[in-house]
Amino acid sequence: MSGYNSTEDTTVTVAAGQAAVLSLPPLDSYPPPSVTWMADDGTYLRGIKYATTEPNSRFVILSTQASDMKTYSARITNTQLGIEEVSGGFTLVVEGEEAGEEVAPSIIVPPTNTTIIKDSSIAYLQCIANARPMYQLQTLWFKDDVPIELSGVTFSFNGLWNRTLSLLQADLHYAGLYRCQVRLLSSIDEPLLAEAHVTIHERPRLIKPLPVETYADLGKTLTIACSVAGTPLPYMSWFRDAINVNTLHDNRYRVLLNGSLAISGVQVNDTGMYQCLASNDAGETSAYTWLKVKTSAPQMKVAPENMTVLDGQDATIRCQAGGAPQPNITWIFNDSLELVENGHYQILDDGDLLISSVHSRDEGKYTCLRANEAGSISQDAWLSILVKTQISQPPVDTRVILGRVATLQCKVSHAPSVSVHVQWSHGSSIIQSEGNPRISVRSDGTLEIQEVRAADVGLYTCVVTSSGGNETRSALLEVIELPYAPSSVKAVRTPLIPKSVRVTWTPTFDGNSPIEKFIVQKREVPTEAAIQDLGLKWVTVLTNVSAAATDAIIGDLRPSTGYQFRVSAVNNVGEGSSSQPSNIVVLPQEAPSGPPQGLVGSPRSSTEIMIQWEAPLEEERNGIVLGYMVRYRLHGYKDSQWYYRNITKEGPS
Template sequence: MECVANARPLIKMVITWRKDGVVVSTGIRDFGRRLTISLPAVSDSGYYECEATLRSSTVPSVNAGAYLHVLDHPQFVKEPVQHISAEMEKVVDIPCQARGVPQPDIVWYKDAVVISPVKMPRYRVLVGGSLQINGLLPDDTGMFQCFARNLAGEIQTNTYLAVTSIAPNITAGPADSAVIDGMSVILHCETSGAPRPAITWQKGERVLASGSVQLPRFTLLESGSLLISPSHLSDAGTYTCMASNSRGIDEAAADLLVWARTRINTPPQDQSVIKGTKATMTCGVTHDPSVTVRYVWEKEGSVINAQSIPRIRLDPDGTLHISQTWSGD
């Protein structure tokens, strides 16, 4: 930077340089006319001013100044690896961050075509410059380039993104289960794969629930599991979970046992008997054949122990016999 001033007598003229108001003492050449900055750095940016004064004189000094802006080439502080693999339908972040003065602009290209998030809503440039792609598709496979540009220059880095598909795999299949009719039961089916496998539940050849089919009482849950609510006796059988995508099919099966609910279908009836005669009270029950039923009779909230009272007999079918009745009965 040069500062050419004139005065009389010239020998008494002194030129002083300042940067942002602070006197500069290095880099002064040619009797103060020239300020030279070798290998300028960003820290050298600022307002430079030269002031011309006459020694031992009351003549006012004169000054002039200008701003110096030191630009810095872009430099990457975060770059992607050369090859990235990601599964279909997943989200991937491709890192790219740069620094420089002024702060570089980040521009992304895919296969040499500039990426426009407006036209491609699944693509989003994050704060800092990284590229995020949501819901990966096979067409997202390709070469991605990140350019960092400012007034000082331009740099670029690139990576190859490979979108992979994976055959379905049932990671947690259904287990043999038992349920009482009228209750709810869940048959589990957790899967992995890319793209995300479609789940279909079948009983025999009959489709119960899928992405497009849902019969009453059968609900396909978000996890892929099957909810049966309420269960019926006719629901007993073998259930198959089938997971499928473009790469293949995986399936797993389990048996569901539905127990008949125990019900009192012939309850005891109010009755009157003559003192000293016999009273018979029935307790007819329907139940699942695999279940053993135990009959317990109570009188006014207290359990009757038939084995300890000779007058009382309890039949295997639940019928209660009371002989030699009296008013205390």
């Protein structure tokens, strides 16, 4: 890391409630340095008010207020070299009165178009927004207009406020339009949107490796294929003995549109090492082959051998030969039938014969014939089929929702003349299906369990016995269910955030399926009388609380009102039951937010006037009205004095 030159102090001025952005100049360091921001009074700069951008380490202070007026600096560290420097100070000046009213959302740092290398470990998109109150600010992410949770990409959020979207192990389907949506939960205004395109590049990769050796016929045209894939489409270069063929000034060498190298009229001096190099913006890959120009009669390298194979298994009869040109291959069964490739027979590139799922009819003599222009060679092998009882479709680990049907297969292949017995056990106990209506074993050996319970969880073993052999296979059965209700739900007022309550809880059993989110509900309750559940309606206030959270801030509550809260958990099965209601939290009274209603006056005598009014609207009282202040003065006299009278009683007068 070269010397950090910008140590001059800077003053940053913002209006109260707006965001302040502190920016460092470009940092000349390899590897990129670690940047930590500090305040001159030692304040711990963490929480909802603070954000750091990737990758240029700008520091953002959101919803500024007078208490944010400090001097900030950055500690810049090259962890590899052990070098550390400190930037100049950024003195923050916050102007304007802090009225505490809402500040409309604004996106300070929008996501930017990003290119990701396929299968890279992690990539980031940021969407940092400002508003007041911050705890009412909601940030949601979408990919191609689909909520990020349903888009099929693997992601995580760095922090509780969804500002940084981390894309993990990006694949090609991660490409698309990503959009962040920002709004205040307490506002009915349209949300703010910002978007960025994500492009996925894939490093070049070989689809099919080049052979170690390539044989060419004299005077003929040879095409060496180099099949590669990548995004964007890789650029292909070919080299002969480390020299680019385009510099050989020999028009016999041509790089085709598909990336293959064509050599016309092969000559003896074309012998050598040929290397293809595929490159694009994401990287490069290469492969090589040795070109040999000669002719020779076939020679058997790996000869076919007699073999015995179990019925139903695959059999590979080896037959590998060398020669120039490369010998062709012909397989003959029982001296009469020439085999052709189909779903049962496959002739591999090296000449071996692959027989899939052998049967008794495949037993017999197999002849391998290798031939080229210089000659031919052949050799025989006998294939014997051994019929053995075996589990062809074993049970597999299974997860079943509580109360549904679980099936564990155990299908057996055996000779028709062999009698087979299938026995299931659960743990160390043998399963007796007779007399148990919930458990049965089908004729094909499949175990079926109706109305699965928690007691059914465990290891299940299928034991097959017969005169043709025995086999045992096992699988685990898991039962998943709705998560249990969270416990210890408590609610406390938040003095620093008006009209809000902090709700905490303790997660419990997740039903053997990871918790996906929590749901929080509230209800208004009497502040003095006993609580009657009937008629007290629960209202959902938060529907997507992070599975890692154990608390939430509930805002926009009514003063002088009692509240209770409850929490439920959601997993892959669904939403579990709600917790027991929390303790009652009563918000403090506030000054009435509306005036008395229907003020009228009428004369009582030559010296008296009676005035009457109605109490403020119930939702505007914000508590118990203790009295009224009446002001009056003579009409028609400019600048006449106002007189006051306190009416210390509630209700109309």
